[in-house]
Amino acid sequence: MEKVIEIQHLSKSFGTHEVLKDIDFAVHKGEVVCVIGSSGSGKSTLLRCINLLEKPSGGQIIYNGENILDDRHDIHAYRTKLGMVFQQFNLFNNHNVINNCTVGQVKVLKRRREEAEKVAIKYLNVVGMDQYVNAKARQLSGGQKQRVAIARALSMEPDVMLFDEPTSALDPEMVGEVLRVMKDLAKSGLTMLIVTHEMEFAKEVSDRVVFMDKGVIVEEGPPEQIFNNPAHERTREFLKRTLK
Amino acid sequence: MSYEWIVNILTNNWPMFLRGAGMTLLISIIGTIIGAVIGLVIGIVHTIPMPERGFKKLLLKIINFVLSAYIEFFRGTPMMVQAMVIFYGSALAFGIDMDVFLAAVFIVSINTGAYMSEIVRGGIVSVDKGQFESAQAIGMNHFQTMMHVVLPQVIRNILPATGNQFVINIKDTAVLSVIGVTELFFQTRTVSGNNFRYFESFFVACVLYFIMTFAITLLLRRLEKRMDGPENYSMIGGLPMQVAKPEDTEHKIKI
Numbered sequence: 001m002e003k004v005i006e007i008q009h010l011s012k013s014f015g016t017h018e019v020l021k022d023i024d025f026a027v028h029k030g031e032v033v034c035v036i037g038s039s040g041s042g043k044s045t046l047l048r049c050i051n052l053l054e055k056p057s058g059g060q061i062i063y064n065g066e067n068i069l070d071d072r073h074d075i076h077a078y079r080t081k082l083g084m085v086f087q088q089f090n091l092f093n094n095h096n097v098i099n100n101c102t103v104g105q106v107k108v109l110k111r112r113r114e115e116a117e118k119v120a121i122k123y124l125n126v127v128g129m130d131q132y133v134n135a136k137a138r139q140l141s142g143g144q145k146q147r148v149a150i151a152r153a154l155s156m157e158p159d160v161m162l163f164d165e166p167t168s169a170l171d172p173e174m175v176g177e178v179l180r181v182m183k184d185l186a187k188s189g190l191t192m193l194i195v196t197h198e199m200e201f202a203k204e205v206s207d208r209v210v211f212m213d214k215g216v217i218v219e220e221g222p223p224e225q226i227f228n229n230p231a232h233e234r235t236r237e238f239l240k241r242t243l244k
Numbered sequence: 245m246s247y248e249w250i251v252n253i254l255t256n257n258w259p260m261f262l263r264g265a266g267m268t269l270l271i272s273i274i275g276t277i278i279g280a281v282i283g284l285v286i287g288i289v290h291t292i293p294m295p296e297r298g299f300k301k302l303l304l305k306i307i308n309f310v311l312s313a314y315i316e317f318f319r320g321t322p323m324m325v326q327a328m329v330i331f332y333g334s335a336l337a338f339g340i341d342m343d344v345f346l347a348a349v350f351i352v353s354i355n356t357g358a359y360m361s362e363i364v365r366g367g368i369v370s371v372d373k374g375q376f377e378s379a380q381a382i383g384m385n386h387f388q389t390m391m392h393v394v395l396p397q398v399i400r401n402i403l404p405a406t407g408n409q410f411v412i413n414i415k416d417t418a419v420l421s422v423i424g425v426t427e428l429f430f431q432t433r434t435v436s437g438n439n440f441r442y443f444e445s446f447f448v449a450c451v452l453y454f455i456m457t458f459a460i461t462l463l464l465r466r467l468e469k470r471m472d473g474p475e476n477y478s479m480i481g482g483l484p485m486q487v488a489k490p491e492d493t494e495h496k497i498k499i
Contacts, residue, residue, distance in 0.1 A: 053377055080383035090374035094396040103392050104382035149378075156382055 010059035083153030143174030264431030279356025287364030
């Protein structure tokens with residue numbers, strides 16, 4: 001399978017604290033990968049390093065055969081190819097729903113306004129938020145905000161979607177609506193890299209599960225293998241604690 | 245009797261007072277607007293992420309140093325002294341005979357710019373980090389992030405502080421009388437110089453100043469209300485322009 005993003009020997013330190021140690025990892029086209037692990041294991045940092053919100057301390061990120069960490073590389077163009085969904089939604093407070101989805105298309109991708117709106121409506125429809133085009137961020141519930149955030153990322157038509165614990169800041173009754181949208185997206189063949197604490201969800205949608213602990217990838221494989229038959233003691237312990 | 249004198253002064257000199265008040269208002273308005281623009285531009289430049297090495301880093305460091313020097317200098321010296329130095333200095337050093345009105349606007353603008361850039365910086369810092377991150381994540385560069393996401397929120401946040409600066413400018417233009425700007429204070433001094441009724445003349449000026457500043461305050465308050473309310477933006481940090489309600493925690497940065 002074609003690799004969309006490949007990470008080689010990636011490391012990240014905050015001061016003397018090493019958060020990621022020599023990570024080798026790849027996401028293939030059309031694949032849904034879930035990253036699991038306890039808090040502080042480095043999974044969110046890994047995701048943030050991939051789209052350079054954190055600058056990696058070492059290693060390489062290969063996209064389209066080029067090393068993104070190369071000085072000459074245009075990181076803004078690279079970032080448009082990655083759709084990022086944040087834990088805290090981060091909808092633009094000064095824009096309404098539709099403009100949240102169009103501002104990037106118009107200003108960064110230089111699409112025409114009408115075209116951008118058409119694309120935005122299409123993806124707002126996918127996440128079931130097309131009824132709310134004129135709403136302001138503050139008028140939406142957490143689950144609705146997150147669905148708009150997903151539509152905003154999809155509107156850029158990225159090669160891969162990154163989800164950074166998309167349901168962790170939500171009230172329990174809103175987790176379901178966001179996960180449902182993500183399941184639909186997974187079925188549609190979108191390439192997705194998801195950091196999550198939702199084990200049932202990970203088991204159901206992912207093609208591959210990555211378990212991280214203390215800044216290293218301990219184990220990865222198909223969900224059946226990781227959840228039912230983990231090879232490592234640390235994975236077993238983590239799953240025992242979270243699944244009960 | 246004072247009261248009769250006040251009426252007397254007003255009936256005889258009202259055009260002078262009016263012209264003076266008009267001049268004061270004009271200089272303050274132009275100065276505040278230009279100053280706000282200077283502040284916004286410096287705010288954008290000051291928050292450019294520092295490149296790690298090379299020529300760009302050096303250039304940015306020099307620019308930042310020059311801007312900081314400008315801010316500190318104009319915040320650290322009285323406007324009255326600046327007016328003298330700039331007005332007479334420009335004539336002496338460059339042989340430029342500045343128009344008094346232009347000199348006045350220039351001085352108020354750069355003075356306001358120095359204060360406004362600090363206000364803008366506070367406003368930018370108080371915008372949730374997630375707003376920057378999500379703008380960057382869809383591929384916006386620093387300038388685009390600022391123009392389309394951050395500054396629209398900053399402008400709403402700094403409106404009260406800008407209004408405050410405007411009120412200060414209305415009052416502080418009085419010092420420009422030292423270079424002969426015919427604003428309200430200058431006019432009042434002329435009037436009182438003719439009739440020797442200092443209290444009555446300056447009492448009139450006092451009332452006029454208050455009417456101007458209070459009208460501006462009320463006007464800006466209405467403007468703030470008309471723009472989307474504070475609940476639209478959630479802030480962090482303890483800055484004077486902070487508008488978040490305490491229960492509004494969902495955008496706070498998690499560390």
